[in-house]
Amino acid sequence: MPTHVFETMGTGASIRFAGDLPPAETLTPVEKCFDGFDEQFSLYRSESEISEIARGALTLPLASERFRDMYAEALHWRILTQDSFSPHRPDRVLDLSGLVKAKAMAAAAAELRAADLHDWMLNVGGDLLIDGNREGSPWHVAVVDPDDRRRLLCTFDLDGSRTSLATSGTTERGEHVWRSRATSTYRQVSVVADDIVTADVLATAILAGGQERLDESVESFGVDVIAVDADGSIVATERMRRAHGFAA
CATH class of the missing domain: 3.10.520.10 (ApbE-like domains)
Structure with missing residues (x-):
């Protein structure tokens, strides 16, 4: 089955298509989508926005709108899960990694659908998101x-x-x-x-x-x-x- 394979967020990723493999340029925005989330939210990148907040070079009220929205969503999930999910580590460092990969996958799926691509399975580090079916199954x-x-x-x-x-x-x-x-x-x-x-x-x-x-x-x-x-x-x-x- 045609599969596009790439690396992102420190793990392997792939998109398996039920039909023909789309041209590489059609899938470039999908990879860039993941790169954008990683560049902004990875604590392994010293230049990322979240790393700037972690070392005190940037305060949360001055962070980007997307960052503040992500943080607000993480806090909402903390309430919904009775604190079992939290964006705050025990050392008090803000860490949104529990939400970032899934949000990136959802955004990548939107890019695929915007390109009128359907009937695929996105796999990022073993987490799966599907669209449509596999040749009717x-x-x-x-x-x-x-x-x-x-x-x-x-x-x-x-x-x-x-x-x-x-x-x-x-x-x-x-x-x-x-x-x-x-x-x-x-x-x-x-x-x-x-x-x-x-x-x-x-x-x-x-x-x-x-x-x-x-x-x-x-x-x-x-x-x-x-x-x-x-x-x-x-x-x-x-x-x-x-x-x-x-x-x-």
């Missing part, structure tokens, strides 16, 4: 087993009603998520949602907040979740259990 996607990255934990279909899959875990990056509940022992959380921002934010929030946050996320947002606990047991929402035969 749903896009078939997978969640990797955290105990063996060569194996799959499960596979399922994404269709037009559910467009996004995001995974947050400790296998590859260690304990990079600030646990808001001492009782949270999840090692990997995958969320299927109607949009990539909701999927990505809630995957992080559930990893940080544990079973309580999982239950509240399912109730409030209607998402589907598969989580792997410290002992290797699988916690799955009802629809996922029915689809994949996981034990309750």
